[in-house]
Every structure is written in structure tokens, then in C-alpha cells.
Amino acid sequence: MASGSTQADPGDGGPLGGVAECEQLDPIDAAVTPSRRVLVTGASGFIAGHLLPRLASRGHRVRAMWRGREGPARTSAPGIDWVEGDVTRPDTLGRATFECDVIVHLAGCSAAEPGSSLEQVNVAGTRNLLVAGLDAGVQRIVYVSALGACPTAGPYFRSRFQAEDAVMSSGIEHVILRPAVVYGPSDHFVTSILALLRKLPVFPMLGDGTFRLQPIAVEDLVDALTQSVERPDVEGGLYEVAGPDRISFTSIVRTVGEVADLRRPILPLPDGVASPVTRLARSAGFATPFTREQLDVLRWGSVLSGEDNPLRSVFRVKPLPFRDALEDYLSSGPEGPTGGSRSGGAT
Ligand SMILES: NC(=O)c1ccc[n+]([C@@H]2O[C@H](COP(=O)([O-])OP(=O)(O)OC[C@H]3O[C@@H](n4cnc5c(N)ncnc54)[C@H](OP(=O)(O)O)[C@@H]3O)[C@@H](O)[C@H]2O)c1
Numbered sequence: 001m002a003s004g005s006t007q008a009d010p011g012d013g014g015p016l017g018g019v020a021e022c023e024q025l026d027p028i029d030a031a032v033t034p035s036r037r038v039l040v041t042g043a044s045g046f047i048a049g050h051l052l053p054r055l056a057s058r059g060h061r062v063r064a065m066w067r068g069r070e071g072p073a074r075t076s077a078p079g080i081d082w083v084e085g086d087v088t089r090p091d092t093l094g095r096a097t098f099e100c101d102v103i104v105h106l107a108g109c110s111a112a113e114p115g116s117s118l119e120q121v122n123v124a125g126t127r128n129l130l131v132a133g134l135d136a137g138v139q140r141i142v143y144v145s146a147l148g149a150c151p152t153a154g155p156y157f158r159s160r161f162q163a164e165d166a167v168m169s170s171g172i173e174h175v176i177l178r179p180a181v182v183y184g185p186s187d188h189f190v191t192s193i194l195a196l197l198r199k200l201p202v203f204p205m206l207g208d209g210t211f212r213l214q215p216i217a218v219e220d221l222v223d224a225l226t227q228s229v230e231r232p233d234v235e236g237g238l239y240e241v242a243g244p245d246r247i248s249f250t251s252i253v254r255t256v257g258e259v260a261d262l263r264r265p266i267l268p269l270p271d272g273v274a275s276p277v278t279r280l281a282r283s284a285g286f287a288t289p290f291t292r293e294q295l296d297v298l299r300w301g302s303v304l305s306g307e308d309n310p311l312r313s314v315f316r317v318k319p320l321p322f323r324d325a326l327e328d329y330l331s332s333g334p335e336g337p338t339g340g341s342r343s344g345g346a347t
Pocket of ligand 1: 041042043044045046047048066067068069072085086087088106107108109110121125144145146147179180181182183188189
């Protein structure tokens with residue numbers, strides 16, 4: 001599926017094989033936009049932890065919306081104000097959206113929490129936000145969906161597709177990004193792999209690890225998000241964005257083990273064994289960050305649907321190779337911009 005209707009340079013799809021083949025791309029400072037009041041939802045999450053300081057450093061006035069719950073870290077930097085809000089509670093959204101120009105909508109979940117469903121948070125929550133945004137006169141919404149969003153896939157990808165549909169028919173200017181799995185300091189993905197490598201003498205691979213992923217470094221996604229806030233010409237686009245490498249999940253685990261000096265044998269667990277082992281491990285108090293459901297989400301939303309990567313062709317970002325970015329990320333320690341990893345699913 002894909003990409004946008006407003007590509008700046010459609011001829012620059014380029015091979016996705018690696019950074020050596022990339023030419024030097026224009027820096028994003030090419031986009032010149034006045035400072036805006038930007039509401040970021042899901043502000044206590046991983047991606048927002050990287051986006052908030054970037055937006056503030058570019059002169060935007062940032063309002064960070066969180067649910068005010070105990071636990072999640074909050075990025076503090078000049079230019080960032082925090083406001084409480086819950087997308088499933090419309091009464092909380094008027095204050096959050098008041099006098100905002102742009103919303104970056106990151107609040108969402110890949111697995112339902114007790115007492116709420118994917119539909120309530122991802123679909124109805126997005127609709128609630130759009131209504132509040134229209135009332136407040138918001139000019140643009142940047143929606144972070146997920147690679148693989150589709151009306152006929154499982155509940156997660158269906159909820160993403162329905163939310164995209166709501167955004168596109170809202171009447172508000174929009175930009176939709178569908179990222180592949182995102183990694184970087186304080187992420188869910190590499191942090192979960194590291195947790196297993198640290199705790200166990202072998203890495204239990206639930207099912208077949210040969211499916212390919214195209215992980216995107218969080219700083220690359222943040223570049224694309226910043227431009228989605230600032231650039232008039234990307235409006236109306238739906239862009240799949242991913243890293244340069246298409247690598248099997250098994251290779252990713254091996255690479256993380258090598259870079260972190262935690263090499264472990266990989267133990268494949270066939271489908272019939274995986275579920276009982278996961279249940280047993282949970283009942284014994286072991287963390288099992290990759291459940292069958294989370295792996296299904298990873299497997300479906302895995303690689304770009306075509307050869308073009310709008311991260312390069314539209315956003316002019318030279319995507320960071322997985323191993324290089326991982327080396328940087330692990331050499332600077334596991335602490336992220338908000339000071340530590342969070343619990344949560346793989347996506
Ligand atoms: N990370 C990835 O690999 C990846 C890939 C593709 C798409 N995405 C999507 O991109 C978005 C951001 O990802 P992320 O990794 O930063 O996710 P994250 O760390 O799990 O953060 C999700 C955020 O959503 C908030 N949230 C959940 N339910 C909410 C509600 N009812 N009202 C308001 N806020 C709510 C959470 O708030 P609390 O802190 O209060 O729980 C949290 O701040 C998510 O929608 C995610 O599904 C992520």
C-alpha cells in the first residue's frame with residue numbers, strides 16, 4: 001500500500017540495500033515553517049520521549065498530553081507543557097487541544113488494556129480527538145499508524161486502518177505515517193530482546209524466526225514526524241517508513257546479542273510448544289516480552305509493501321542501518337531521553 005500523494009521527489013526511491021548506496025540527502029532544515037503550538041498525545045511513550053525535545057528545540061510550543069498515571073516517565077525540557085488527557089474521555093480533550101495548530105497523535109496501543117479495547121483506544125479515541133481538534137480549530141493532524149494497517153487483518157491492524165480512515169475523512173489537514181517496528185533508547189523492541197538475553201542462557205524463539213523486519217531508528221522517525229508538522233507539501237500523504245535493512249527476526253536477535261556482548265544460542269520453540277511454555281514461564285514469574293500475539297503483530301507489519309521508502313524519497317532522510325544505530329544506542333547506555341525503559345509490548 002502506500003505512499004503519499006505529495007512526494008517531493010518520486011524518482012528517488014533508490015535501492016534499500018544499505019547506506020553505502022545512498023547519496024547525501026538534503027537536511028530537513030530545508031523546511032522552513034514558523035513556530036507552531038503542537039499537541040503531542042501519547043507523550044509519556046517511547047516515540048514521544050524522542051519527539052518532544054526535538055519539536056521544542058525547533059522552536060515549537062509543545063503541549064504534551066498524558067494520562068497522569070503513576071509510572072510513565074515524563075520528558076522535561078524548556079518549551080514543553082504537560083496536560084492530562086485520555087482519548088477515551090472526550091471531556092478531557094478540550095483543554096488539551098485548546099489553541100493548538102497541529103496534533104501529533106501517538107496515543108494508542110497494540111494490545112488492549114484491562115477495561116478497554118483496541119477499538120475504544122485506537123479508533124474511538126482517534127475520533128474523539130478529531131472532534132476536539134475540529135472544535136479547537138486545529139489545522140493539521142499527524143497520525144502515527146502502523147505498517148500493515150489493513151481492514152481485513154487482525155484486530156490491531158484493522159483498528160489502525162479504521163483510525164486512518166477517520167483521520168482522512170475528518171476535514172482536517174493530515175499526514176499519516178505507517179512506521180515499521182521502531183527501535184532506540186527506551187524502546188520496547190530491542191529492550192525486550194535484551195531482557196531475554198540477559199535473563200536466560202538461550203533465546204527462546206516462539207515459532208519461526210525467519211520472517212523479515214525492517215526496523216526504523218527512532219531518530220529517523222522523529223525526523224519524518226518533525227517534517228510532517230512543518231512541511232506544507234507532505235499534507236494529505238500516507239507514507240510507509242522503514243529502515244534500510246530487511247532482516248530476519250533471528251538475525252536481529254543475533255545482532256543484538258553480538259553488539260551487547262550477550263551471545264546466546266537461539267532455541268526455536270515450535271507452535272505446539274510455544275504457548276504452554278509461555279504460560280509456564282509467566283506462572284513461574286519470568287518475563288515473556290514476546291507473546292504469540294505480539295509476534296503476529298511484528299510478522300504482519302514487517303517490511304515496506306514496495307521498493308520505495310518515503311523516508312528517503314519524501315522526507316530526504318538517509319535511514320540508519322540497524323547495526324550502526326544499535327551500536328550507538330547501546331554504547332550510550334540503555335537510558336533514553338526520559339531516563340529509562342518502559343514496560344509494554346513489542347510495538
Ligand atoms: N514503537 C513501535 O515500534 C511502533 C511501531 C508502529 C506504530 N507504533 C505506534 O506509535 C504510537 C507510539 O508508539 P510508542 O512506541 O511510543 O508507544 P508507547 O510507548 O506504548 O506509548 C503509547 C502512549 O499512548 C498512551 N495511551 C494509551 N492509551 C491512551 C489513552 N486512552 N489516552 C491517552 N493516551 C493513551 C500511553 O499512555 P500511558 O503512558 O498513560 O500508558 C503512552 O503514552 C503508538 O500508537 C504505537 O502503537 C509504534
